[in-house]
Each structure stands twice: as structure tokens, then as C-alpha cells.
Amino acid sequence: MNKRFFFSTLLLLTSASVFAEFKALPDKAPVPKDNPMTPEKIELGKMLYFDPRLSMDGTISCNSCHNVMFHGGDGRPVGAGIHGQRGGRGSPTVWNSAFYSVQFWDGRAVTLEDQAKGPLVNGVEMGMSSHDLVIERVRQIPGYISAFKKVFPKEKNPLTIDNVAKAIASYERTLITPNSPFDKFIKGNKKSLNPQQIRGMKLVDSIGCTSCHAGENFSGEGFALGEGNFQPFPQIPGSKFDKMYDLTSDLGRYEVTKNPEDKNKWRVPTWRNVAISAPYFHNGKVKTLDEAVRVMGKTQLDMDLNDAQVADIVAFLNSLTGEFPKQTMPLLPHTPNFSITPDP
């Protein structure tokens, strides 16, 4: 059967029920039983998240690459760490990251807690030589000592790397952008999307984008924690885009598992706030959303989307930009009378 005809038919068959497959973003993220959220823990996590002293030379905080005042990433092709070093991949947004079933582009961490420990000791990110050094650094800051005692009152030694990660993860679970025009539409305000956006919404469903970009976070539905929604990208290798945007040299999930079946597989990223999160893909090589849509059409669905289709999909994706809640800035605790940041 001709693919276009197939999809057109599918569109007709399913359009009545399309809206039922889409889901609004919840106001709250799932919370693991072993890390309940408290206001004090969230505030401590926010302080740690913004504290550049958690990096080797005091220049990089979690927020440097995952900027919560921005779209939760850094707007750059790839992350930038201490001493001007560049990472190999773009910085995924922290907003709504609590809705993923695995973390990182390659899913090498399951939970936000696991994720938070990684960049601290990654040589091209925050560059601490060990988690012990992180704790040694934090231990010198009196305000943290008291905060950890308060947040983890039952623990004899509350200042541990696991508790650093728990606090940061708790803060990150508050980073949710609800009430996008799409969400309002799903909740019943049919005027919150314009006709073009509705066309785009039907199109991404009918041509198959949402078979991967499914669920409330558009990153896969029904995946248990740790069960990542990994998909090949490119699904159909050989298009001009492979070379144009260097899509295949980073082997993605394979670098974690060394399983040949995982070559060029990636965690399906969220569509939430995708319109404001350029540049695109794991290497940040694609600078515009319309080009990203064209690339995905070709590499994943073997479709040469026309300009009108691309425009409709881009219009729909723009409806997924949510409301970023106003936040107060943390006040980082001081080290009265002395300095703890070396200049290596």
C-alpha cells in the first residue's frame, strides 16, 4: 500500500478519537517512596542546584547548563563545563524531566537522584575528582551542615552524596510547566489552539510521530521507571541528513550497554517546550524547529514533509510551551571569614 494513502486513510479513521490519545501535563510529578518531598528539602536542593562551588573551580553549577530561568537547557549545541571544555551532547531540559522513565540522552541513569550525581564528577562538566570531594566541599559551608540536619533529621550523618542527590532531585520535581495552550485544549478550552495547530496535532498523530512521542510528556507512555523509551535515530539511515547533521557518529545508548542492537538508539526526548528549546537533537546541530521536523519526518518515517505540513506541525509544537512558574532565587550559604574555592 502507498504510504501516503495509508496515512491519509489512517487519519480519516482515527481523527475522531485523536484528542483522546493526548494527555495534559500533570501538576505534580511522581515522587519515589524513598525520597518524599518537603519544602525544606526542595529549598536545599535549589541551593545546591545553583551552587557553583559544587564544581572543581567554582564556575559551574547544575543551572549553568540546565538553566531554569531559560528553557531548562543552555541554548547551546552542547554543554560547556569547567575550563571551557565542551561536552559531546546538548544539555537536556530539566523542566518536566521528572516525567521521564530514564535520565540522560542515553538513559544511563534511572532516577533524577542518580542523574544528579553524574555531572558533579564528569571531567568536562563540573569536574570534581570524586563525590567525596563534593561532600568535603559542602561540609565546609556551615549553612549546608545545618540545612542537611534539618532536612534529614533522623540520619546520624545526613551530609552524604545520596542526600545531596535527593535534595536536588526534589527541587527538580517541582520544575513543571503546566497550562500550555495544548493542555488547556485537552482540558476543554477548544479555543486555545488555532486551526493550524489542530491540523498539526492531528498530523503528528496520523503520520506516527506520537507512537514514540506519546503520553503526557510526549516522551513515551506506559514505561515503568528504568524502562526507557529508546528508539533508533535515524530509524531509517541513509538520508542526506545523516551526514549533514552528523547523526550517526555518536552511538547513543550503545555507549552504555555495548549491545549492538542499541547503536544509535536514544531516549525519546520530550516535546514539552520544544519550540523554545533550540538547537535540536543530541548534538545540537539543527538550529531551527522546522528543520528538526523535516529531519524527523525523513529519518524516522521516511517522509518528505511538505512546507505546509512542517508549518502545521511547528504550529502544534508551539502550543506545547507551558507556563514557567515564578521562582525565588536561593541564597547560597556563606563561608564567613574564609574561601573554599580553589583555582586549579
Next chain:
Amino acid sequence: MNKRFFFSTLLLLTSASVFAEFKALPDKAPVPKDNPMTPEKIELGKMLYFDPRLSMDGTISCNSCHNVMFHGGDGRPVGAGIHGQRGGRGSPTVWNSAFYSVQFWDGRAVTLEDQAKGPLVNGVEMGMSSHDLVIERVRQIPGYISAFKKVFPKEKNPLTIDNVAKAIASYERTLITPNSPFDKFIKGNKKSLNPQQIRGMKLVDSIGCTSCHAGENFSGEGFALGEGNFQPFPQIPGSKFDKMYDLTSDLGRYEVTKNPEDKNKWRVPTWRNVAISAPYFHNGKVKTLDEAVRVMGKTQLDMDLNDAQVADIVAFLNSLTGEFPKQTMPLLPHTPNFSITPDP
């Protein structure tokens, strides 16, 4: 006359009136007539202050080195700019900087407006190749276009580097830390300083520290805008500290004026929040406040302060840590559907 005897006598003579010479920090900073503060301008300035897209590679914002969530500096010996480059001097705190009569360690800018333009195009700081490029970058961000129009409604072309600087300076003029224990004491709460702090307060006055560290900001009193309080450091060269902390290789004010009289002269820095602003001096070589006090005693007053004197002065300086007002985070305006940050 023996110097110690002289100062002891001076102490006796002046101690009754010591408190009268000290001044509380005002709640509001002086505002230049050509840059009145408005809530919209302050908010725009805050956005610009936190926006790393104002740096060449999108990694450094004003806040990277002058961190308002911290003590207004970066806690490092010297500033760190794009590509891991290091500056030659420490990052002065932005808090209460509106009370200076000149800006930068060497006073090379008069106003906060002038100051704000410098780091943008400093190759080892934000590294933009020109102010035109800054404006070109900002012009691509729709949210800034509308904000500049709103903030400068009478101007035909509101998006200029001067207006960028005006907005940033307006935000910085809100960064004031009032109500330190010292300020409360000056305003009449005699219990807000303990006896040791009061001894330290009298001591800094009697031995002459406050002849330079004068006025509400402890950075000089009675200086008109542009008339900097420049002082030699070391005042008395030749002590062991010159070499120990490399105090003389940076010629300070001389680098601006090329006037031999300005060699090793520096703007007198504020004492406000000094206890939490380690490391110390223009090169950040001194890591503790007690050592900084010893160095200043020797290099400026030719005094070998004893441990008790140092402790008293440190106690007093700790009373100058003010209240850091809670701030909301800005939301940086987006570039929907495209990326503007290059990766040079």
C-alpha cells in the same frame, strides 16, 4: 612621636564620638537624573544581567562572576570568562556597588552604566567582539524587543547598548543589603553588636582604617561621582606580604592613567559583607579575613596587629553582613523555533 602612643592617645580623644562617624547603609542608592528607575526597567535589567546569550558563546552572564545569589562576587581568586579564561583580578561584589563613586578595582568606569558595558566586550570575560554584536544578538530575541520599547517608550530606536547598560545599572541599584547588625547598632539598637564587635569598631577607627574605609559604604566619604577614593596598596611597601601575596605586580590605577603617581593605587573597596566575600584583595590571593586584616595593618598602617586586635576587627567586620533581599528569578525571553547561540 611613637606611632602606638599617638594612636592610643587618639583613641582616648575620639572614642566618645566614634559612633557619630559611622553611618548606616541607606535603603536606596543614588539615581542619576538621566536614568530614572522604573519597575519595568529594573526587571529588564535583571533579565539582561542573567542572560548568558550576552556572551560570545552563551556561557557567561553578568551573574556568572557577580553572583547575586551568593555575596555578589564568585568566591574565586579571579574572574572566569568564556573558554575557561581567567581574568587578572577578583570579581568585585555587585551588592551595594551603587554607593561607589567610581567602578572597577581601578576606577576605570565612573557609573554603573559605564561599568556594565565593559565585561560584555572584554575578551577574557563575556568576549563579544563588539557592542554592535551584543545589540544584534539581543535584537533577535522578540521578548527583548518589546521590553525595550516598553521601558524606553519615547525613543525611536530603544535597543541600544546605552539602554542595555541603563537597564542593567537600574537593576544593580536595587542590590542593597541593609540592616546589618552594625546598621541596627547605628540606628540605636545597642544590643546588636557584642562587646568584641564594639571593641573592633573603635579599633578600626582609632588606628586609622576608617580614614579610607569611610562613610556608609566604608569605601570613602564625600567623593563626588567620578572622583574615586584611590589609595596606594601597599601604602608602605617592603613588608613580607608584598611578595607573599604578590601585592605589587599589578599596578592598578596606573594601568588606566599611566600617571606614575597612580602606581599600585586602587579604589578603596567596601567593607559591606566583607566577612562573607573571601578571598581578598584585587588578586584574591588572601583566603581568610584575619590574614587580610593582618596584611592591611602592616601594609597600610605599618602595624603588627596582635591576635586579639585581629579578632576584634574580624568580629566587627562580621557585623557588616547585611540582609540580602529575596528576589524572584527572571524568565529569560525565548527565541521560538530557532537558536541564536553560536559555538565558536
